[in-house]
Structures are given as C-alpha cells and as structure tokens.
Amino acid sequence: MGWISGVGLTSFGRQPGPSALDWQVRAARTALADAGLTHRDVDGVLVGYATTLGHLMPANLLAERIGIRPRIAFGTSVGGATGLAMLNQAEALVTAGEAARVLVVAGEDRASGQSTDTSMRTLAQVGHPAYEVPLGANVPAYYALLASAYLHRHGLAPAALAPLAVQMRAHAAAHAGAQFRVPISVADVESSKLVAAPLRLLDCCPVSDGGAAFVVLAEPSSSRDVRVAGMGQAHLHQHVTEADLEDLGARRSAQEALRRAGVTLDDIDLAGIYDSFTVTLAMLLEEIGLAAPGKAGAMAAAGEFDRTGRIPLNTHGGLLSYGHAGVAGGMAHLVEMVMQLRGEAGERQVPRQVRRALVHADGGVMSAHVTVVLEAA
C-alpha cells in the first residue's frame, strides 16, 4: 500500500519553447511543493519515456537536472499505461521499504518538438513493423478497426460514440489548463473531418506539450494524501491482430485492483479512464463494467458521466480535450482523481461526497492495462 502525497500537472496544448526535460522539471517541482518536500527528500525517481527525447536514462537525466541523488532510478515504457505502471512500481518500492519517497514524472514537447509526420511514425510503431505498418496503418487506424468491430457488434452508427467527446469537452471547459475548452455538440463531432473511418477528428485526442508528476510515500504525511488501495495489470497482446476483442485485459486488470482494494465497482464514486479515442473510452468503460455493453455513448448522452452524474468521468476533460502529452497524458487522469478525492478540484469538484476513484490506462492497441483504486484518507 502506498500514498499519493503530492501531484503536479502543467497546462497541456501546443506550447512551444520548453523541452521534454523542461516539462518534466515543471511538473516535478509542482508535485514536490504540493507534497511539502524538497528534492533532497526523494530517494526514488521513475520517469516515463518521451518520444521527443529518446534518452536511454530519463530518470537519471531528470534527477541530475533537479539535484536528486536517488537510491533507485529507472525509466519506463508501457505506452499510455506507463504512468500507472510507474505508480504500481513506486507503490511496490515503498511497500517493500526499498524507497521511502518516490517521485514519478513524465513530460514532453510532443506537439512542438517534432513534426506531425514524425510523431505519427513513432506512434505507429506500436503496430507490427513487417505485418501492419507497411499497409499504411497508424494509431488512429488501429483504433478505427476496433471501432468498426465495436459498432458492428452492437449495431450502432458512428454517431453513437460522439457523446463521449462532447462530455469530455464539457468537462475541459472548467479547467484552465485544458488544450480545448470551447464546447462541442454531437453534430460538431459528426461534421469534423474523417481521420480513419469511422473515427473523425473530434473522436481523436490531440498531441500536446506538457508534464505531470506525483510523489508516492509509504505512510501518509497529511490528511490530503490519497491511498493507493489496490492495483492490477494485464498484458495479453501487443498487436491488434492478436487481440481478443472480448478479453482485452481491462476487466482482468480492474478486477484485480478492486479485489486488492477489497471493494466492488458499486463502491466506486468516480473514474478516470484512458480516452485516446472515443472508442477507447467506450470499450474500456464497458469491459471494466462501468457501462453496459454498447451503452457507453448513450450513458454519456444521458449525462451519467457528467460532474453531476452517476459516475463522474475524466472531470479534467481527458485526453480528448485536456490533451495528450504522452505519458503525462495518462497521468493527468490520476492527478485529477487525487484532486477530486481531496476536495480540491475547485469549480470542477464533484458536488457530492466522493471517497473512491478508479483510474485505468491502456497502452498500445488495448495492449497494456493498468488499474488503480484510490481512496480518500
């Protein structure tokens, strides 16, 4: 068991100037200050990969820059699940007594530090270099294939997914750090340009610059700290051709996290679910069990995922509207859920008592899954 003590999240967007390391430093300093710690208190540093940096030793690089001399330092790469995977490792380190205060960081200039073609080529490599990439497939295409199968299986039109994008944008409107804050409608989603049918531009998250960080402790240091009640993971495939669409890993991962936390889905008050595309969000919500099969879009349309709804979801706006700065993008959901559980989310605060949040991230093409159940102190 570990405790998330400090959190840091920068604004996301196209924000040219800072390097990947600069974004990491900003987020790290915010998280340390939030935890009431200095860099000298840190004895473990975990840093997620940055596509614009490509460094072999990102944790050592950041530690030297800030002046940390940790007992343990390593970089991590599990795609979009990297942030939560690092939380799992940080929690294991503090539980085992290998470290007492672990700083987990990610950040990059993914939007400004490289061309869109370079970004797309790098990300497409989650596909197979011989059997998939030469066909012209890219990340939107892999998820569009999932969307095609999903819509066919449930007899739905592409517009069925649009309410999820609309809800994310409505939430982002209340966050000053979000990349996109102007409200959108289902009609806006349906009239945005096709990226990879059936997915349109507003079904897809943007590419962003930004950073996120958090500090994990073995014991709580104040009543603001949030408990890591349980975590789970599942890694069943890498390539979409090898995925079992009925068993991607999200259910297994979430069930393990819930079991370890000693709770069920009925005990979850709000959720932060990875939303690289609208279909990602729908499939994860449904496989985890937070939405009935084929109903995630309809639930969004009915307001069930709104801040005031039955299961408030991605109240910062998610990857779809807060933005996606690589590993930091998946950590933003965690930071937001910590803020909510502390009651510090300001105008975004869920207007009822919230005690437990479930956060889930996937990497690759629904390839890597990590879930955490968080509990207010």
Added chain:
Amino acid sequence: MVTTTVTPDRDWTTGEPVILVSRCRSCAHRWYISRDACPACGSPDVVTVPAAGTGQVVAHTTVHRVAAGAVDEPGPVGIALVDLDEGVRVMGRCAPETVVGSPVRVVFLIRPGESDQPALLPFFEAAGP
C-alpha cells in the same frame, strides 16, 4: 521428442505472394505473426503452411492520412482485419466499401519497394455471397 520440420520461410513480407499460417503440432494452437515457437505452449514443433487466402471481414477502416512507413501513396487507403478460414486474424488492404461480416479472398498488390525488390501488400477483395 521434438522433430524438425521443413517449413516455407517466405511470405508477402519477404516478396512471396502468400500468407503463412503457423500451427503448433503439440497443442494445435494457430497464429499469424511469425514465431519459431508456439506462444501458447512454448513447443518448437511448429508447422507453417500457406493459407487459402479466404475469410471473413471482422473490421475495416479507411485511413485518410497514411503514416510515413507505408510502402506506397499517401492514401486514403482501406485496411481490414480478416479472420482467415484457417482460424487466424490478419490485417490487409481492402476497398473502402468493404462490409464487416462479408466473405473476402486475398490478392497481392505490387508496389515499388525500398531497394530493387518490389513490395507486396495483401488486398482483400469481395468473394461473393
């Protein structure tokens, strides 16, 4: 006892107009992406055979902005997931009007490759009712 099996080792990714399917002779598991041992049971007793090239569409998309790394023109291109009759799922090109659930068969497109060798791409065309 592990027996050594002579297997074809070239498919469309190395210039032969064929899709290969692997089968484990120990546990009968089948797969597409080439491996020298069974990912289910670990046995190295693997037979690799050419697929008939017929199957059913599971999913399809039309990519409007093709990633660098594709072997040919910048799109738009149709891409499908197809369950072959041999029981493995493969990715290939397809026509934009492809219908999920419909029967298809593979043909191979020839595109200019990086060196002198032309590149092949599997293309799934409608196979009738």
